[in-house]
Amino acid sequence: MVSCVKTRMVNPAKLGGGTSEQEQFKMQIVDLNSAHFFLYSRIDYERVDSIPYRSRVFKLDRMRDLLDRLGRPHHHVHVVHVAGTKGKGSTAAMIASVMDNAGYRTGLFTSPHLERIQERFVVAGRACGENKFVDLVAQVEPVVSEMDCEATASSAAETGPTYFEITTAIALLYFCQDEVDLAVMEVGLGGRLDSTNVCLPLVTAITSISLDHTMQLGNTVGEIATEKSGIIKPNVPVVSGVRENVAGSVIETTARHWGAPLLTLGQDFDFEYALDWTSAEMRRPLSRITYREPGAQFRMEDIQVGLPGKHQASNASVAIAVLGQLRKIGWKISNGAIRDGLANLSWPARVEVFDNQPMVVVDGAHNVASIEALIDVLRDIAPHQSRRLIFATSSDKDVDGMLQILLPEFKSIVFTRFLNNPRSVSPERLAQQARNHLENSTFRSLNVEISMRPDPRSTWQLMTEKSGASDLICITGSFFIAAELRQLAREFVTQCQGAV
Incomplete structure (x- = not known):
């Protein structure tokens, strides 16, 4: 793993003399309140009715530029990239939990958060601490301010980095500086134009496809599948939990185009599900699954998953298939780590x-x-x-x-x-x-x-x-x-x- 160093503090005066117009972009990040103020002052498409997904506002060039100025942290982090209409956050959390139990230092980036923004940035099962979070925002802020100045000076209709682009950059910077062994990155919206899609994944996963965010991604499952399959990379294995025929066909076509090996639920792997409880007093419901790969003659029985529901059993099967792909390229993940990671998972607000x-x-x-x-x-x-x-x-x-x-x-x-x-x-x-x-x-x-x-x-x-x-x-x-x-x-x- 290549180590990252803290990003340099960029001097806005380099842009042309430190004029008052440029100085207005500067903000001193000294505590959690100032970090929040900076982030919540950005364009945040989680908080607006209309998301201009197909306009020039959504593009990866700005995200790549931001990361280049931060020292390209995404080039120094091994990544599993997870998309899907539903289940992508749960699946990402399952993969990270298993990798933690396998002895790897694992990062997890998900959205949205429930109570604190630091919940989005997890290492070794713990949300980012307040002091570290403030430090990360302080590192990113001058770079963002520099880009803001350039966007303002540009004759084109350009904007500076958005809230989600900045939080994605913070996650990658955190994981790089903390020298995680692996980072699991959840897509925010869609896939093709999502700011996480600058990563260089070892494995990608698409958990499910159904109608959501139709104004941005399209009115049919085929159109939505096209956007989400935008995370598929040349020669990088992709695991699909999609059962819907039209969406599945889009994913298959995209994978074939990029030469990406494809594993599909219902064909290359499958599961059986039963509801169970943590005790006779029914304190907490959970899932028990049997996972099998018919072609590979691989089978695991009586796997306890800490989240109830057949949909979570499906997510768990996608997670296990992803872990199987990591095993193939040399990651040491025992069956015991899979069992412990899935059984011990706690994921708030998911049933x-x-x-x-x-x-x-x-x-x-x-x-x-x-x-x-x-x-x-x-x-x-x-x-x-x-x-x-x-x-x-x-x-x-x-x-x-x-x-x-x-x-x-x-x-x-x-x-x-x-x-x-x-x-x-x-x-x-x-x-x-x-x-x-x-x-x-x-x-x-x-x-x-x-x-x-x-x-x-x-x-x-x-x-x-x-x-x-x-x-x-x-x-x-x-x-x-x-x-x-x-x-x-x-x-x-x-x-x-x-x-x-």
């Missing part, structure tokens, strides 16, 4: 169950496919319980598609909004869309109680007042609502358990 009276489930599902996966798990873990839903989502999501799946499954729904992101849909609009469905002949027989609350805290108060000890409360629709309500749910469970 996260707080076993209590009532039971609380927190999940970041935000598209039709992930809502379907969530409902499948709820039917397994609480087939006879009365279910109540807290729902909030973003304005670019298929609200009607999600409501059609959710309405038949819940006794009552409280619509709300998250407060820390402006893309939230109003509770009034969500409630009206739900009522429109309930007036339709398909749903007219349903008796679903609809309520609205303006914020997460009042929503939680109403829901806990309505719920009985045998009920199930589900929080879903977005990672943003999951983040804002998860802490309240944990406090509620702690209080209830303390009162027993």
